[in-house]
Amino acid sequence: MSRYWSELAASLVPYVPGEQPKDKKYIKLNTNENPYPPSPAVLEALRGAAGGDLRLYPDPSSTALTETIAEYYRLPPASVFVGNGSDEILAFAFAALFRTSEPVYYPDITYSFYPVYASLYGLESVKVPLTDDFDVPIESFYNVDGGIIIPNPNAPTSKYVALEGIRSILEHNPDRVVVVDEAYIDFGGESAVKLIHDFPNLLVVQTLSKSRSLAGLRVGFALGHPDLIDGLNRVKNSFNSYTIDRLASAGAVAALKDEIYFQQCCRNVIATRERIAGQLRELGFDVPESKANFLFIAHPDKPAEELFRKLRDKGILVRYFNKPRIDNRLRVSIGTDEEMDAFVAALRELTVAAAAGKDSN
Amino acid sequence: MSRYWSELAASLVPYVPGEQPKDKKYIKLNTNENPYPPSPAVLEALRGAAGGDLRLYPDPSSTALTETIAEYYRLPPASVFVGNGSDEILAFAFAALFRTSEPVYYPDITYSFYPVYASLYGLESVKVPLTDDFDVPIESFYNVDGGIIIPNPNAPTSKYVALEGIRSILEHNPDRVVVVDEAYIDFGGESAVKLIHDFPNLLVVQTLSKSRSLAGLRVGFALGHPDLIDGLNRVKNSFNSYTIDRLASAGAVAALKDEIYFQQCCRNVIATRERIAGQLRELGFDVPESKANFLFIAHPDKPAEELFRKLRDKGILVRYFNKPRIDNRLRVSIGTDEEMDAFVAALRELTVAAAAGKDSN
Numbered sequence: 001m002s003r004y005w006s007e008l009a010a011s012l013v014p015y016v017p018g019e020q021p022k023d024k025k026y027i028k029l030n031t032n033e034n035p036y037p038p039s040p041a042v043l044e045a046l047r048g049a050a051g052g053d054l055r056l057y058p059d060p061s062s063t064a065l066t067e068t069i070a071e072y073y074r075l076p077p078a079s080v081f082v083g084n085g086s087d088e089i090l091a092f093a094f095a096a097l098f099r100t101s102e103p104v105y106y107p108d109i110t111y112s113f114y115p116v117y118a119s120l121y122g123l124e125s126v127k128v129p130l131t132d133d134f135d136v137p138i139e140s141f142y143n144v145d146g147g148i149i150i151p152n153p154n155a156p157t158s159k160y161v162a163l164e165g166i167r168s169i170l171e172h173n174p175d176r177v178v179v180v181d182e183a184y185i186d187f188g189g190e191s192a193v194k195l196i197h198d199f200p201n202l203l204v205v206q207t208l209s210k211s212r213s214l215a216g217l218r219v220g221f222a223l224g225h226p227d228l229i230d231g232l233n234r235v236k237n238s239f240n241s242y243t244i245d246r247l248a249s250a251g252a253v254a255a256l257k258d259e260i261y262f263q264q265c266c267r268n269v270i271a272t273r274e275r276i277a278g279q280l281r282e283l284g285f286d287v288p289e290s291k292a293n294f295l296f297i298a299h300p301d302k303p304a305e306e307l308f309r310k311l312r313d314k315g316i317l318v319r320y321f322n323k324p325r326i327d328n329r330l331r332v333s334i335g336t337d338e339e340m341d342a343f344v345a346a347l348r349e350l351t352v353a354a355a356a357g358k359d360s361n
Numbered sequence: 362m363s364r365y366w367s368e369l370a371a372s373l374v375p376y377v378p379g380e381q382p383k384d385k386k387y388i389k390l391n392t393n394e395n396p397y398p399p400s401p402a403v404l405e406a407l408r409g410a411a412g413g414d415l416r417l418y419p420d421p422s423s424t425a426l427t428e429t430i431a432e433y434y435r436l437p438p439a440s441v442f443v444g445n446g447s448d449e450i451l452a453f454a455f456a457a458l459f460r461t462s463e464p465v466y467y468p469d470i471t472y473s474f475y476p477v478y479a480s481l482y483g484l485e486s487v488k489v490p491l492t493d494d495f496d497v498p499i500e501s502f503y504n505v506d507g508g509i510i511i512p513n514p515n516a517p518t519s520k521y522v523a524l525e526g527i528r529s530i531l532e533h534n535p536d537r538v539v540v541v542d543e544a545y546i547d548f549g550g551e552s553a554v555k556l557i558h559d560f561p562n563l564l565v566v567q568t569l570s571k572s573r574s575l576a577g578l579r580v581g582f583a584l585g586h587p588d589l590i591d592g593l594n595r596v597k598n599s600f601n602s603y604t605i606d607r608l609a610s611a612g613a614v615a616a617l618k619d620e621i622y623f624q625q626c627c628r629n630v631i632a633t634r635e636r637i638a639g640q641l642r643e644l645g646f647d648v649p650e651s652k653a654n655f656l657f658i659a660h661p662d663k664p665a666e667e668l669f670r671k672l673r674d675k676g677i678l679v680r681y682f683n684k685p686r687i688d689n690r691l692r693v694s695i696g697t698d699e700e701m702d703a704f705v706a707a708l709r710e711l712t713v714a715a716a717a718g719k720d721s722n
Contacts, residue, residue, distance in 0.1 A: 052398030
């Protein structure tokens with residue numbers, strides 16, 4: 001606390017991302033990164049863009065990238081907004097589309113950046129409890145007196161709301177904006193993008209960080225009615241004219257154009273996820289059905305925090321949240337088959353061996 | 362105006378950057394870009410970083426870049442903050458270091474993003490009039506009842522406040538933060554960085570966009586007491602964990618390590634600026650002494666707006682601001698010698714030829 005801070009700076013409780021360790025080489029299953037590298041076409045585009053033109057500002061409207069995304073999703077460019085990662089876009093959405101005179105509604109167990117954004121922009125939060133099975137209670141979001149943000153699939157639960165559920169929430173809140181945060185949608189869910197034509201109050205947010213293997217490049221995008229996109233642009237253009245650098249734009253365009261590579265990566269992640277989910281269930285873990293690139297697991301006997309620490313000692317990083325209702329679970333990103341085999345083997349040792357030990361005592 | 366916008370989105374008047382034309386090839390002297398390409402070492406570093414690791418998030422603290430800047434300026438890393446261009450850092454500074462209960466003071470003629478930031482964060486602005494010669498009236502900034510931001514050199518005036526003036530403002534405002542925006546400091550001014558040890562209320566903001574030829578990469582940094590840097594980090598980490606992507610970080614580190622190239626570029630720009638300023642004065646233009654990579658010129662007879670339009674017709678872009686006190690001036694970035702020769706030739710045609718025509722009527 002410094003006497004030079006504003007009231008705002010003093011009041012904030014910033015978000016803490018999963019660790020990016022530098023002390024040694026880990027099997028890194030803690031930040032939901034894609035285990036596969038970006039498309040070779042992306043790397044080639046990036047190398048090609050690393051030239052003398054970097055002396056020039058980027059296009060402040062990121063026209064090339066916006067048009068590529070528009071074409072991909074068959075929407076007009078005016079329905080597309082791009083940002084420096086989807087986190088930046090979510091921040092702009094909280095500022096531009098949620099009113100300080102009303103609360104913002106989101107699940108009690110969800111992306112822990114939401115309450116941070118709410119606090120940054122002076123919004124009250126209403127945390128709607130998930131069911132005991134971590135399902136989003138659709139009807140609890142009907143006719144609420146404020147904005148709504150729902151991640152689909154949800155993180156860290158990995159659970160997915162079918163499109164009819166999203167449609168129903170939109171229908172029951174015609175006067176409020178509903179943001180659907182689809183960071184993980186490409187791993188088996190059905191995107192709400194197809195509802196944009198019917199609902200001027202729907203903003204869909206996606207990212208290239210997960211399914212396109214570009215967490216290190218920082219590109220996200222939002223899709224919605226041009227009025228909502230306009231609102232985002234008003235805030236963005238009052239904050240930073242040039243949020244997307246020339247390289248990020250070139251790489252993102254190339255990523256969206258390599259559909260075959262993208263589909264193959266997603267299929268690989270999904271196949272590994274299903275295989276590993278089965279093995280973990282055999283080990284006695286509770287593993288909710290995941291439509292994301294991670295699993296959210298609990299063991300009946302072994303406390304999650306202990307597993308988290310012991311996995312770390314074995315060189316395997318997963319994410320543990322010391323929070324109500326989920327403090328006995330681990331969020332485990334889907335790595336390569338080899339990494340996940342090592343992970344399962346480690347858990348087998350920590351649980352079956354422990355159980356055997358318990359039996360013999 | 363949409364019924365889905367927040368009060369904030371509806372209230373904003375966003376910043377409008379200089380145009381990045383796509384219709385044809387211009388001599389582009391309108392956005393203060395560096396006419397020379399980035400260092401070859403930067404391009405090599407970028408190509409090297411365009412690899413499989415882009416699947417991983419960047420270091421949220423940008424440790425490598427922060428430490429490189431710290432070493433360059435002989436400051437502790439805790440005195441360094443990095444951002445997605447200095448515009449983003451300025452926005453964070455307005456949010457973290459200026460109090461909504463007090464106004465923020467800045468020159469009446471200055472970077473036109475300042476009032477936009479003030480509006481974004483709910484701050485009242487007090488615009489302190491520059492002198493008739495566009496000098497910053499140092500004593501008008503003594504003992505004010507709010508934060509202060511001064512660009513040095515100032516834009517679009519190109520004029521510079523000697524370090525003693527900055528020191529004096531700091532001494533007379535020990536309880537308020539003074540932000541010195543040094544986007545153009547490397548073109549002949551003396552940086553306030555050396556005052557950081559004496560003044561815990563000083564934040565110096567710089568960018569790699571101008572003197573390091575990296576406008577397209579989006580990297581800026583701030584230097585100051587660790588308490589101020591902490592404040593910026595609190596806001597940044599409540600907004601976006603990863604503002605600097607892996608490529609931007611790699612390129613920026615390489616740029617800061619190629620001192621010889623950097624110094625040579627700055628010397629070239631300064632030499633061209635002085636040569637062109639002399640030629641413009643010979644043509645009858647008023648050209649204030651510039652310590653930036655641009656000139657702020659006025660002709661006694663030819664209206665600036667007319668010159669702006671006619672230059673554009675000739676394929677030369679400069680910046681014209683239709684604002685009080687400066688609506689008869691042009692801001693002209695320093696290009697290559699060849700570009701500037703074409704610019705002077707065009708102005709000679711538009712002014713001397715015009716004068717000859719006038720004489721003969």
